[in-house]
Amino acid sequence: MSAAPVIATAPSGLAYRVADLALAEAGRHQIRLAEHEMPGLMALRREYAQVQPLAGARIAGSLHMTVQTAVLIETLVALGADVRWASCNIFSTQDEAAAAVVVGRPETGGTPDDPRGTPVFAWKGESLAEYWECTEAILAWPSASDGTGGPTLILDDGGDATMLVHSGVRYEAAGAVPSDPRPGEPGYSEEHLVVLDVLRRSLAADPQRWTRIASAIGGVSEETTTGVHRLYQLAAAKELLFPAINVNDSVTKSKFDNRYGIRHSLPDGLNRATDVLIGGKVAFVAGYGDVGKGAAESLRGQGARVVVAEVDPICALQAAMDGFQVVRLEDVVGEADFFITTTGNFDVIRVEHMAAMKDKAIVGNIGHFDNEIDMAGLAAVPGIVRTEIKPQVHEWTFPAGAPGGEGDDAERGERSIIVLSEGRLLNLGNATGHPSFVMSNSFANQVIAQIELHTSDAYENEVYRLPKILDEKVARLHLDALGVELTELTKEQADYIDVDVAGPYKPDHYRY
Amino acid sequence: MSAAPVIATAPSGLAYRVADLALAEAGRHQIRLAEHEMPGLMALRREYAQVQPLAGARIAGSLHMTVQTAVLIETLVALGADVRWASCNIFSTQDEAAAAVVVGRPETGGTPDDPRGTPVFAWKGESLAEYWECTEAILAWPSASDGTGGPTLILDDGGDATMLVHSGVRYEAAGAVPSDPRPGEPGYSEEHLVVLDVLRRSLAADPQRWTRIASAIGGVSEETTTGVHRLYQLAAAKELLFPAINVNDSVTKSKFDNRYGIRHSLPDGLNRATDVLIGGKVAFVAGYGDVGKGAAESLRGQGARVVVAEVDPICALQAAMDGFQVVRLEDVVGEADFFITTTGNFDVIRVEHMAAMKDKAIVGNIGHFDNEIDMAGLAAVPGIVRTEIKPQVHEWTFPAGAPGGEGDDAERGERSIIVLSEGRLLNLGNATGHPSFVMSNSFANQVIAQIELHTSDAYENEVYRLPKILDEKVARLHLDALGVELTELTKEQADYIDVDVAGPYKPDHYRY
């Protein structure tokens, strides 16, 4: 554990402390404003204040420890849960939010020295080793009344907490953690070695710990495409150890977070990073899924000419019908001013593309990991120079003579491109991610999924989506804040289309 | 029935003939231009010219007999099918298209006296009796080599042909057609009596005819929400007699036809009907499904201020996030200039709403049947006067003193509203329906569905949607015409997201 100031209550073993009361107070202030923009979560607090549907639940949460997540955590607590939290990304913690959650809501009278909030194991800028220690820490529950020492539920983003449990169980069954792969071998990565090390120490200390923990877990709700993908793979292999709810594919998540969240946060990130005019420029958007649709809409709304690349003919046809030119990157690489990736794939912008761009072209990713843009390839260009303009904004200068573009490439002179957030998600790195209102939709799904998993016995070890009626409920919770006046079906009208007056209103395959 | 079925002009006795070579030539001209706008169908013709995948198929088609449908029919024929056609609406036939299809493609050398095209049983302005005689006629196949006297496939729009077969089989099993319901009894309608009459005569002539016909039918592909709804009901009741493919819910149908088709044809219908400025006006749109989305987008694109009503909280939230005020009809009824229904429900605009509208408000339906607007209630207002401005455009004048609006209603003076297409679909009634390019998507799905049903044994008596790979194929066929340059995944990229390079690219629940 680093000596740097950290934030948390004091669990056994790890000496966490709140660095700073002022930090907690600043966080509390932001949480108060965010609560106003998260009507879904606040409505759930009101609805379930008496019922306490999460009473008895022990929730281990692994999700970016931001101000919005603070509102989520305090909602889970308000519904009766016992909660421990880590971030799912080494950079994404907002320390003031973490501090405020740890100290606790004002009415508890907590202080840094006597925190009365929720244990949080997260700070901005963790090392990989610290990150996995934190993840391990949220899954440890010394006080668990059932003696398992673990949580009853996981709330996951990306699947790291779920993966740690599954790997632990697997290696405990095998009796040993496999030896480290070597560089170049399949599965080798710096992070993987850290995980193996964590588990190796765990097996040494307690060879049934993860098996015991897993036995008490009633389910996981997962936030992201990537995490959901892992879950479907586990389920297909019959290796899923507990039920899973795919929150990612709720309409009120995928069609709101992905689309409207990006519409907000893409130009925000571009502006904070570069202050460069968007209007009148050519913006290339790779991908026209929900994220790409939000990206294209926002850039057009700023007066850019947006061109789109797609591999899926249906999405490509949608882009065309929405008035966007659909191109291959190669065809516009020397013409565009902005290059935005939204695909969730890798190597979408490769180094030969970057070499062929206009001087001062701006390149950013808002889709997925930092391999969507080939940052490694870029760094490996002979003679290239990386200059930090400001944090998360770098100018990469190709030396004169570096090939690129058409014709006799060797003739091309010195030029540079601007890369945002080192290829990681620019809305998080250069701005503040999605706004609270959008997250209120996603997180209301999470809360409802946790209630489902905690209160129902109907779920098998499979991956489920939330029933449509709950998806509709999440939407319903956000209407008042936008002044929406909903029309109500008459009984006759409901009968006419074979639905209940109270919904759900559409077949499952409806696409919105 | 004439030996060489041709288009009817003299319905009595069903003496069909092509009225006019000039009519057929005008239709041929339009078909030639439409072919240029239906690249999906033309690509299927090219792809399957040699294979003849529909060889041996006898297709009974019941779908609006328009120029676009002519291109569909001739595509089916080009793929080897034997075809007979009726319209699915008494008003929607374009006679010149029907005439051209009957005479046949130019290279056949057909003439009105020696038609060499496809039998069409449809003309603009059929009576109900004529309509059902025509429907019966397409299901009769005297020359069928298997001796069943019927088709091997149905291509249906709204489900009338399918319903006739199912009812025929049911009554044949029962040994009798039920007696006519009386006015006020369940199931009573003028049209129902006609159907019963048709079947009563059929049973009298041949008590196993429909059972024999049904036995030869390998499946039906259905175009619409309403028809699909009937099919799911039959399947749920285990009464479906052959496999069904739900074409309506292909992405390239529902998200294109419903949305982009309406975007085109709604303002077109309003303009042709009224010539009234849309810009600057307030337009009320009931429903924010795919049709409502297209409607709202098109009206905004003309500068109207669009307000939306919804019952589904998810769609309502989408409307709000797209920048539309979401209201109840009651709240804006005295303020809007246009009222457009897109819901697929009934009694959406009721007579008390119409009484409260501004003088000269324009009311039209683009969603469903003519009961979406309460036309019967309107006609029953004491003292109301209906004036035809031009065909399909009527001014309904409320007498002075008729209640309506707020306050002392009795004070309200004479005023009128304009109702389009008598409450029926205004894009068909006041304009020419969806443009060819959009229909090329829908109809390419139909052709592919027919090929599937004809060539595969894998289908049970259930309702299927087309596999995603075929949906993607339909999209792919339309890209060149729009100048779309599709990007191709590398093998590594495809592996990374667990798909095949050639698709399909998305999970089934993906919403686009």
Place this chain on the structure above:
Amino acid sequence: MSAAPVIATAPSGLAYRVADLALAEAGRHQIRLAEHEMPGLMALRREYAQVQPLAGARIAGSLHMTVQTAVLIETLVALGADVRWASCNIFSTQDEAAAAVVVGRPETGGTPDDPRGTPVFAWKGESLAEYWECTEAILAWPSASDGTGGPTLILDDGGDATMLVHSGVRYEAAGAVPSDPRPGEPGYSEEHLVVLDVLRRSLAADPQRWTRIASAIGGVSEETTTGVHRLYQLAAAKELLFPAINVNDSVTKSKFDNRYGIRHSLPDGLNRATDVLIGGKVAFVAGYGDVGKGAAESLRGQGARVVVAEVDPICALQAAMDGFQVVRLEDVVGEADFFITTTGNFDVIRVEHMAAMKDKAIVGNIGHFDNEIDMAGLAAVPGIVRTEIKPQVHEWTFPAGAPGGEGDDAERGERSIIVLSEGRLLNLGNATGHPSFVMSNSFANQVIAQIELHTSDAYENEVYRLPKILDEKVARLHLDALGVELTELTKEQADYIDVDVAGPYKPDHYRY
């Protein structure tokens, strides 16, 4: 000339009569609906009903004789004027509107045999000779109490009536009409010969007729850019015989009629002419003035990808900042699906462009005369075939081998383009022109200009624009109909920005 001038059906001998009471009644119906959409004119009627500011005025009007113009004419009459009317275009008369105006408003009790309306000399499809006879007829006022035999005011569109008076005066001063130019000589055109002939006959009959008429004319108000251009030339040459008001450059004309009128009527014209999908297509718009702005907005609103050509760098920069690609026609000629001209110049689309277009490209003009597209050049292509698809829609088929496009042109096969309205204004030719609400703005300016000219002595023989306060008044008259709630400045706020509470609110050079 008949004693009671009525609408002509039999042009030989100018024996005018109302053809048909049913025609007049149909026109009256449309006029009644149009009145509802022309709140500016109706407000002027109410405001000036008592004052009768045009009492004593004799107004000769030369402007498209449409339903909207009928409302204009009856407004002028309601304000006290004596009026005679011709159309300014041989094709643009709506005969039913003309008939209704001639018969007169219902309260007058006029009939076709005893018309009590306003003399109209116009019908759809005049010959050039007839056209100029009609123009001559509105300038003849046998009953004029001042003995001049002419009008006191001209209301002009394009300047033909004004030109006829000026030419007549010039030739009377010279004592003779010049001899006809010969083909190839400057000034030669078929139409010019007709004008010379009219004047030659006039001088023979009365060598001071035009001089006497001109002496009584108190001014002209002009509707169009083209007509205004002529007036500025006359004024610059000190040859203007009476004051002129440039209505064209009122904000409420140029920024509304040109922009919002086109936004409405361009897609309307395209749809009625071709029924071809606009969404997803590439639309080329030549010119980004007010007309071009409206055109581009409307096509984008339908989902097209719009590319713009401009010669003016300021307008080009605006187009780019509005998100449109700015190209030269040459660069996209083989790629666009629609080609729309809005420039007011000539030879904008030339025959070599049309030869290089895609098969079935659609070409239309919404800017100016039919020379904006080189129709003459098109007709002169060897082997080209013109086919009428329907009135005002023609397919021009280039023979195989006709050069066009890139590479070895001679290889290019047979292909065709669709030309709308034979190159004339497609919104008038293929649809019904601008909607009434837009024309209400333009025509309210006309009425106010006529009042100014009739009641003020302050105008010299120069070209004036209406004062801003009147422009604001015209806008004000249209706000209620759109539900606009105007904010009122406090006295202190008005003082703060040096304006009057009642306006005008902006300096003259303000651009809106």
Place this chain on the structure above:
Amino acid sequence: MSAAPVIATAPSGLAYRVADLALAEAGRHQIRLAEHEMPGLMALRREYAQVQPLAGARIAGSLHMTVQTAVLIETLVALGADVRWASCNIFSTQDEAAAAVVVGRPETGGTPDDPRGTPVFAWKGESLAEYWECTEAILAWPSASDGTGGPTLILDDGGDATMLVHSGVRYEAAGAVPSDPRPGEPGYSEEHLVVLDVLRRSLAADPQRWTRIASAIGGVSEETTTGVHRLYQLAAAKELLFPAINVNDSVTKSKFDNRYGIRHSLPDGLNRATDVLIGGKVAFVAGYGDVGKGAAESLRGQGARVVVAEVDPICALQAAMDGFQVVRLEDVVGEADFFITTTGNFDVIRVEHMAAMKDKAIVGNIGHFDNEIDMAGLAAVPGIVRTEIKPQVHEWTFPAGAPGGEGDDAERGERSIIVLSEGRLLNLGNATGHPSFVMSNSFANQVIAQIELHTSDAYENEVYRLPKILDEKVARLHLDALGVELTELTKEQADYIDVDVAGPYKPDHYRY
């Protein structure tokens, strides 16, 4: 002069110094990136590198000392001018930009101890006394070869430098500076007393100093509406001492800076200040001039529902035709989420409005001075509490019981609103103002105006706008950077519309 670090070379009297080389280097970095986005200025540098049209000019500049202004200053120097610079706002200086300008371009080899750039008298956070000393300093030119001790040109933003010269001359003519007004008297303000003090000291030292300085000034170019307003007042009173060019009303300034600049910087400011979702919310925009148009477009582009207030009926009609509801503030004050002022007037949002807003409503000004929102009234509400969320973002909490809204106001509970930038321009206060590309247009006008004033004798002591051909030139300089391909008129086409092939292309009253 404060002891705080300041920036400048060392003019006599004021001891300026560059605080920090690192600051200058950071500034140089930003200047280099800004040059890439200011193609107009860079093109002027290239065009005039040899000609040196500003050789001999001594330019005193008073305009926000930002990175963009640095590019302007260095352009003036590159064209031969001797320059001195101050900011026109006590807060707007970017210290790093000032430092870099002072040190000088890299090729000069300047250092903080041996600066070789341009004297800059500006830093972020000046006192009023310091501000006016700086303004005085740019007008002092000890080295002037003509012995006048002053500049030959002024480049002004808001008119402070011009006002100082005019007041100095007036008081020198009168022989004395008037005595200070007292609080409550006309003209009293803290700032006015500072100005009088500066001039009083000047007259004491040299009673003809300003008269002498004015005699050498060949003109001023003015950037803003407010400054231009002052100039027109001076000209009308025949008191203008030298020619003035109104840069503000160049099309490429007012229609680009005001509209497209705001479109970019309004959402940017809102996002950086609040991180609150814009989509789906109701945004009230006061004013629909160029700034309001840009504001409304940008908020709609983010998915907000925008409602507009206007006093000018023409602009109100435009807003309606563009699809915006036009309301009075009173009508939506309890409903909107964002309130944005763009009017250039005062008291547009008053304290009673703010008291009636929803809890957490966001209020910002992007139009004019901080009196557009009644900040003084807000601060005077009894019991109100102001909390700083972060710099330039304040929450103002109304105590429970403070009146507001409809009904029994006293019942209204505690609630708060968020006010941005203390009512000053939020795009400057909460973001970084307009982007460089937009300012390149405005500043290219400034450079061209300075060249005009320096090289032409044709200007009288009046206020001029730049000739249209120069406005077009500014636009032309920005086309390449946006990939615009301009079309060129043929000679015949130019003749046809009576313009030169090279422009100008429009009459002066054209509105774009």
